[in-house]
Amino acid sequence: MRYLGLVFSLALAATPLASHAASCDKTIGVVLPLTGSLSATGQENVKAVQLAVDDFNAAGGINGCTLKSIVYDSQTAPAVGVDAAKKLIDINHVPAVIGAYSSGVSMAILTSATEPNKVVQISAGSTSPAFTQLAKQGKTGGYWFRTCPSDALQGVAMAYVAHDKAMLKRVAVIYLNNPYGVGLADRFQQAFSAYGGKVTAMVPYNPKQPSYRSEVTKALQGNPQALFLVAYPNEGATVLREWISNGGAQTYLFPDALNAPQFIGDIGGKYLNGHVWGTVPGSMSTKSQPIVAAEFKKKFGHGFTQPYDTNAYDAVASIALAMEAGKCDSGSCIRDHIRTVTNDANGTPVTAGVAGLKQARELLAAGKSIRYVGASGDLQFDAQGDIQGPEIIWQVEGGNIVNKQTMMPAEIAAITKKLGLK
Numbered sequence: 268m269r270y271l272g273l274v275f276s277l278a279l280a281a282t283p284l285a286s287h288a289a290s291c292d293k294t295i296g297v298v299l300p301l302t303g304s305l306s307a308t309g310q311e312n313v314k315a316v317q318l319a320v321d322d323f324n325a326a327g328g329i330n331g332c333t334l335k336s337i338v339y340d341s342q343t344a345p346a347v348g349v350d351a352a353k354k355l356i357d358i359n360h361v362p363a364v365i366g367a368y369s370s371g372v373s374m375a376i377l378t379s380a381t382e383p384n385k386v387v388q389i390s391a392g393s394t395s396p397a398f399t400q401l402a403k404q405g406k407t408g409g410y411w412f413r414t415c416p417s418d419a420l421q422g423v424a425m426a427y428v429a430h431d432k433a434m435l436k437r438v439a440v441i442y443l444n445n446p447y448g449v450g451l452a453d454r455f456q457q458a459f460s461a462y463g464g465k466v467t468a469m470v471p472y473n474p475k476q477p478s479y480r481s482e483v484t485k486a487l488q489g490n491p492q493a494l495f496l497v498a499y500p501n502e503g504a505t506v507l508r509e510w511i512s513n514g515g516a517q518t519y520l521f522p523d524a525l526n527a528p529q530f531i532g533d534i535g536g537k538y539l540n541g542h543v544w545g546t547v548p549g550s551m552s553t554k555s556q557p558i559v560a561a562e563f564k565k566k567f568g569h570g571f572t573q574p575y576d577t578n579a580y581d582a583v584a585s586i587a588l589a590m591e592a593g594k595c596d597s598g599s600c601i602r603d604h605i606r607t608v609t610n611d612a613n614g615t616p617v618t619a620g621v622a623g624l625k626q627a628r629e630l631l632a633a634g635k636s637i638r639y640v641g642a643s644g645d646l647q648f649d650a651q652g653d654i655q656g657p658e659i660i661w662q663v664e665g666g667n668i669v670n671k672q673t674m675m676p677a678e679i680a681a682i683t684k685k686l687g688l689k
Contacts, residue, residue, distance in 0.1 A: 437467050
């Protein structure tokens, strides 16, 4: 099996730590899609990971050592992702893995590689509700975390959009047959039905098919007013072209995975302008957010272009600060200290960026508690490793993705309660 492997490391030439750090490294693993259906997002998320690694090293490293990351390409394929994670664990002996993006790949890594080996896994973009259920069943060992909210929230937000914004009564759903697609489609069906709407068809599809005509034909039955397409960009473009060519209704509901300029460009703005209602997990306004945004633009020459960049930065920060707080680098120790550095209501708030991370290290060295306020939000990991976060409602205008409204977690929770959902 051939991989794209990238190693990011930084020498601390400007600090006294440099000479010692050369023989003292703390390494974390990263498995993200550099190729395949989610490559556009994965490539940008890797930049956010690199930025976080750079910031920690500029702030003094981890426990007196240089922080490094070893990055492998998941190719958006479960088998490839598992093989990469096992290599990171067995050969590189990493105590923590960031990834993957696709819930299907993350689930395979969690059950086959990280949890059995007591290695922490933090995903910046895997949103399937299945992870919450797995944790509640005691099957993650507490080694699973994610810096993005579950699709239990996104499914409710999308149902709200369909009912209150798009004023829809009948929606067909075509969804990717993996944990991400199944979880989000099911949650939407529950919520939209609770609103009194009708899901006219629930049609799964498998990736890498040459045609999706059969799935589209099934979804067109029942005279739907709109299509909710839960897909990744490459296959999603093929499905949507089939839908358009077969005369499907020209109102579309798109989730986070299709919040991608690549996908919008592949379809063409003339087919999507004014016809799209979308949702995507967003970032809450914090002091860390503009710091990371400015650093990202300075380092890479452009701002954030994909979802979950800030979440990827926060995944690194959560691991590194846990290592610093526990003065350790084992998976179990990292697991046990992540909430120590993120959830402590009495801890001193610290931000992302070099200055904020340096302050965090100094406070921890002095035996004081901290509360890391992330670039994606005020991270508070619950017992299942989940966080709460906002959902952004977006549309397509002039061929561009335009954010329209932010739904805060409390608002989504109120809707969930009103609909009688758990």
